[in-house]
Amino acid sequence: MRRNTNIISNLDWLTIAMFVMLVFIGWINIYSAVYSEEHKNIFDFSQRYGKQIIWIMAAGLIAVILLLLDSGIYSLFAYGIYAFMIFLLMAVLVLGKEVNASRSWFEIGSVRLQPAEFAKFATLLALSKLISDTGFSFNNIKSLSRLALILFLPVGLILLQGDAGSALVYYIFVLVLYREGLSHVAFFLAISIPVLFISTLIFEKVNVFIPIVSIAFLFVWLMSGWKKLLTALGIYIGSTAIFLSLNEIRLIDMDLYYILLLALAPSSLVYFILQYRYKLRNLFLLHSILLGIILYTFSINYMYSNILKEHQRLRIDVLLGKEKDPHGVGYNVEQSLIAIGSGGVSGKGFLQGTQTKLNYVPEQDTDFIFCTVGEEWGFIGTTFVILFFIAFLLRLIFLAERQRSQFSRIYGYGVVSILFLHILINIGMTIGLAPVIGIPLPFFSYGGSSLWAFTILIFIFLRLDASRMEMLK
Amino acid sequence: MNPFSGRKYIIAGLIVLLLATFVVKLFLLQISDVSYKISAENNSRRIVTVYPTRGLVFDRNGVLLIGNQRSFDLMVIPSQVKSLDTTEFCRLFNVDSDFIISFFRKYKGGLRPQVFLSQISKEDYAIIEDQLHKFPDFYIQERSVRKYETSGAAHVLGYVGEVDSAKIRSDNYYSIGDYIGVSGLEKTYEKQLRGEKGKIIYLVDVHVRIKENYAGGEYDEQAVAGKDLISSIDIQLQEYGERLMKNKKGAIVAIEPVTGEILAIISSPTYDPNLLVGRARSRNYLELDRNDSLRPLFNRAIQSSKNPPGSTFKMVMGLTGLQEGVILPHSTFGCSGGYVVGNFKLGCHNHASPLDLTRAVQNSCNAYFCNVFRKVIDNPKYKSVEKGFIAWQNHIKSFGLGVNLEIDLPYSERDKGQIGDTAYYNRKHGKGRWKSLNFISLAIGQGEVGVNTLQLANMTAAIANNGYYYIPHIIREISGDETIDKKYYKKQFTSISKExxxxxxxxxYLAVNGGAGSTAGLAIIEDIDLCGKTGTAQNPQGENHSVFVAFAPKDNPKIAIAVFIENAGYGGTWAAPMASLIVEKYLKGYIPENRKWLETRVLEADFINKK
Structure with a gap:
């Protein structure tokens, strides 16, 4: 049963205002990143900031059209849209234009479109449709295999195009699945396994080890209070100190990572005995998980350095973005850190950035656009942008939670997840906390495809949200 | 109610937590770590130094001594060179392929311009210029280097070289590749000559292409040209002296007594200052420094201060006696072929006896000055020999002997020489047990006494001035509002009264013009009253050194001179005629026909290659 309500009044104007604001801030930074003395006119359509104005206007048009369409069609045509996108993903493999060793672009005249960007919302529609089906259950093999099919089909095709970054986005749907009932353990494993895998390969061993152990101690404190924490800490720090002093007097010669690792063995033994005697089952479980994780990261390192052959290592490095640098590993990130770091508290001012404007930073108007924010607006600017993104994502979660239809809620969480992953990876990459994977920063990075894809994603959701009262559940 | 609805908090929490760690990281990156700001400036600002032209140097008559010439550095940005026709390149630039290979290995991938070949001369540049287009990655950067307009006065003028790392560390004006005066007046007047560097700050992009002036040129600085110097050197006299000193080891210093200005300061053998300019500088330097046993870089006029002055010391000896009141001008002492005390005898040559002070100077009587010396030191008014010795020493030192004259040329503590060696006497005779006879040879300028030619010339100037001198200097004027060091205007009084x-x-005067019995008859100059004194410095290693000091004219002296020729024998034979030729040249401007034979004789004398 449906009730007709006024779309205009039910539309969430706050979200739209935030969207407009983000797009506007994004454009200002593109203008600044591309700006030069010769090209100052903001309507210079030969320049990227000029073109971006066109893409923004087109995005506005898309938004209006989406709002005018009936909210019911998305659920109705979810699989159809999905099928069409899969078709496009296949077609681009044959007809696409090869750019930077990846065949992921359609070229129509002077406009280039990337179907992978649009496959995100199509896959999300299909996913929402599947999970919201009454017959769907996370305990049902048939349901799960359908789910897997819907997810892995686009991922496989995008990987074939050679665009690992875009394929990674689909991974984040695990957040959606979790919200809809995926078990805690599955969610924990799904998050921790790849995160640990990637961090182990891109960060220094010891910089991965210390946070993991610290988090374990945090849990000891949360679960059993500070007395137990002190005991655990005392045992571990004590045995570390012994090994450190052995190192100091040159009986052994090891770097910090191996000392910390080695210290874990005797301290674990002691602690396990204590846990057994005092029957601390929770801590025993936590302790086992910690050792499992350490073992996992250790074996990743071991395999990477000792078992993989040179060319296999190289492939992983390329996937993690370690090998893209023209000046050797780490150059791009270093330049990015310099640009952001040199911004200081309040930045060098609009159009005053030197690192970004003089091309020290690679891809300064697309993947590394956040450097311009950092350099010209400083810590105030970067914090503002991140807080704004957080606010935007929380607003979308709020909207998703108020949906009456499961389809709309799933779709809403999908939007949140996709945006979150893009923000996380993109900003993380510019500040050296994530692998260098070329995915755009929503609303900031230059480019029509990504802007339109995010616009479609959000405005379908806003349209669904506007009609939430029509659905009675 | 949805059973999993509580999970929204976990999801929201995860999002907030992860993005909040970004804020923390950004805080560390942008606020607590300042190193990125420095990196950013190093990245994007290219400071181009604008080198000022170095000041010119003129002689006292306005003759240009040091000018500047253009030189050319061949520059390259190593990363831009993709391929190179080495054969053609080696031929054109006259380098071997090993040099090219090692250069590009050293600067592999370098994004900043590097000097590939430095200081290509104008002549070589003319050859290269037309063909440079074949190597578009290379370009020429102009630089100004020194040009010495005289082949003489090398030790006075000095040379410039690239600043060394110690200097760069201690003086932040300098940076790598800058030139600095290394010796001579190039060194002492470095601050005035160099001017002030300017700079232009450019913003450059990642390919080191210059994009624009930083901040519209607001922080650029203009270069300030160096100041021109007028030296007191008379280059004609200097070159003449050098010609006379050819094939002889030694030094000549000529001073204008009324000002202390050095007219000529010659150290022989010398070298052509132009050898130490341009690309060949370091090679030539090594050649001059290591492979030349005559050590032409060594400035004998200042640095050779171990030699005894010989009899040229007798004037200050006599003056000390007069000042101490132990003799009067008409006091006479007998000489029986030497100074004899008991078994001790210090020989003298044949001359009339007894002599008064004037005659003793004229005849260079050893016995006379031994008597004077003992009277000064054993004077009962001093309670001990040591005290008498110190009193004597102070008189001698007041003439600038045994002390460093603060000349405006590089010198070191070692160059001050010595007037007696109290530490040695204490060791040898025991403290408080000295006897004047122990070091009687000091009376005639032998033994533990070492002076350099500059000190001798200055001593002569002090005698010519009747008791004072100006610190000898080679600066006359600095262009602009800067004045020369005040100390050069200050009379330095000796401890001897004018009378x-x-x-x-x-x-x-008689030693030169006294006819028979005069020791320096060869130095006599027609129409000019030359006053001089010969010396023959004993040299245990070989032939004695020939010494002569003189000033002229007798009234209102215009030039005081000291000549020191190593291993040339008697002072009267070589040093005296050479000094007289220089004085004549300076005062008359020419050597008259009837003295040409003497000039030829001096010019042809060779104490280095043949005996």
Whole structure:
């Protein structure tokens, strides 16, 4: 049963205002990143900031059209849209234009479109449709295999195009699945396994080890209070100190990572005995998980350095973005850190950035656009942008939670997840906390495809949200 | 109610937590770590130094001594060179392929311009210029280097070289590749000559292409040209002296007594200052420094201060006696072929006896000055020999002997020489047990006494001035509002009263112009009253050194000179005629026909290659 309500009044104007604001801030930074003395006119359509104005206007048009369409069609045509996108993903493999060793672009005249960007919302529609089906259950093999099919089909095709970054986005749907009932353990494993895998390969061993152990101690404190924490800490720090002093007097010669690792063995033994005697089952479980994780990261390192052959290592490095640098590993990130770091508290001012404007930073108007924010607006600017993104994502979660239809809620969480992953990876990459994977920063990075894809994603959701009262559940 | 609805908090929490760690990281990156700001400036600002032209140097008559010439550095940005026709390149630039290979290995991938070949001369540049287009990655950067307009005065003028790392560390004006005066007046007047560097700050992009002036040129600085110097050197006299000193080891210093200005300061053998300019500089330097046993870089006029002055020391000896009141001008001492005390005898040559002070100077009587020396030191008014010795020493030192004259040329503590060696006497004779006879040879300028030619010339100037001198200097004027060091305007009084000088000067006059019995008859100049004194410095290693000091004219002296020729024998034979030729040249401007034979004789004398 449906009730007709006024779309205009039910539309969430706050979200739209935030969207407009983000797009506007994004454009200002593109203008600044591309700006030069010769090209100052903001309507210079030969320049990227000029073109971006066109893409923004087109995005506005898309938004209006989406709002005018009936909210019911998305659920109705979810699989159809999905099928069409899969078709496009296949077609681009044959007809696409090869750019930077990846065949992921359609070229129509002077406009280039990337179907992978649009496959995100199509896959999300299909996913929402599947999970919201009454017959769907996370305990049902048939349901799960359908789910897997819907997810892995686009991922496989995008990987074939050679665009690992875009394929990674689909991974984040695990957040959606979790919200809809995926078990805690599955969610924990799904998050921790790849995160640990990637961090182990891109960060220094010891910089991965210390946070993991610290988090374990945090849990000891949360679960059993500070007395137990002190005991655990005392045992571990004590045995570390012994090994450190052995190192100091040159009986052994090891770097910090191996000392910390080695210290874990005797301290674990002691602690396990204590846990057994005092029957601390929770801590025993936590302790086992910690050792499992350490073992996992250790074996990743071991395999990477000792078992993989040179060319296999190289492939992983390329996937993690370690090998893209023209000046050797780490150059791009270093330049990015310099640009952001040199911004200081309040930045060098609009159009005053030197690192970004003089091309020290690679891809300064697309993947590394956040450097311009950092350099010209400083810590105030970067914090503002991140807080704004957080606010935007929380607003979308709020909207998703108020949906009456499961389809709309799933779709809403999908939007949140996709945006979150893009923000996380993109900003993380510019500040050296994530692998260098070329995915755009929503609303900031230059480019029509990504802007339109995010616009479609959000405005379908806003349209669904506007009609939430029509659905009675 | 949805059973999993509580999970929204976990999801929201995860999002907030992860993005909040970004804020923390950004705080560390942008606020607590300042190193990125420095990196950013190093990245994007290219400071181009604008080198000022170095000041010119003129001689006292306005003759240009040091000018500047253009030189050319061949520059390259190593990363831009993709391929190179080495054969053609080696031929054109006259380098071997190993050099090219090692250069590009050293600067592999370098994004900043590097000097590939430095200081290509104008002549070589003319050859290269037309063909440079074949190597578009290379370009020429102009630079100004020194050009010495004279082949003489090398030790006075000095040379410039690239600043060394120690200097760069201690003086932040300098940076790598800058030139700095290394010796001579190039060194002492470095601050005035160099001017002030300017700079232009450019913003450059990642390919080191210059994009624009930083901040519209607001922080650029203009270069300030160096100041021109007028030296007191008379280059004609200097070059003449150098010609006379050819094939002889030694030094000549000529001073204008009324000002202390050095007219000529010659150290022989010398070298052509142009050898130490341009690309060949380091090679030539090594050649001059290591492979030349005559050590042409060594400035004998200042640095050679171990040699005894010989009899040229006798004037100050006599003056000390007069000042101490132990003799009067008409005091006479007998000489029986030497100074004899008991078994001790210090020989003398044949001359009339007894002599008064003036005659003793004229005849260079050893016995006379031994008597004077003992009277000064054993004077009962001093309670001990040591005290008498110190009193004597102070008189001698007041003439600038045994102390460093603060000349505006590089010198070191070692160059001050010595007037007696108290530490040695204490060791040898025991403290408080000295006897004047122990070091009687000091009376005639032998033994533990070492002076350099500059000190001798200055001593002569002090005698010519009847008791004072100006610190000898080679600067006359600095262009602009800067004045020369005040110390060069200050009279330095000796410890001898004015009235004591006349008998000594008379003796010097007679030593040259006294006819028979005069030791320096060869130095006589027609129409000019030259006062001089010969010396023969004993040299245990070989032939004695020939010494002569003189000033002229006798009244209102215009030039005081000291000549020191190593291993040339008697002072009267070589040093005296050479000094007289220089004085004549300076005062008359020419050597008259009837003295040409003497000039030829001096010019042809060779104490280095043949005996």
């Amino acid at each position: 004591h000088f006349q008998p000594i000067i008379d003796g010097m």
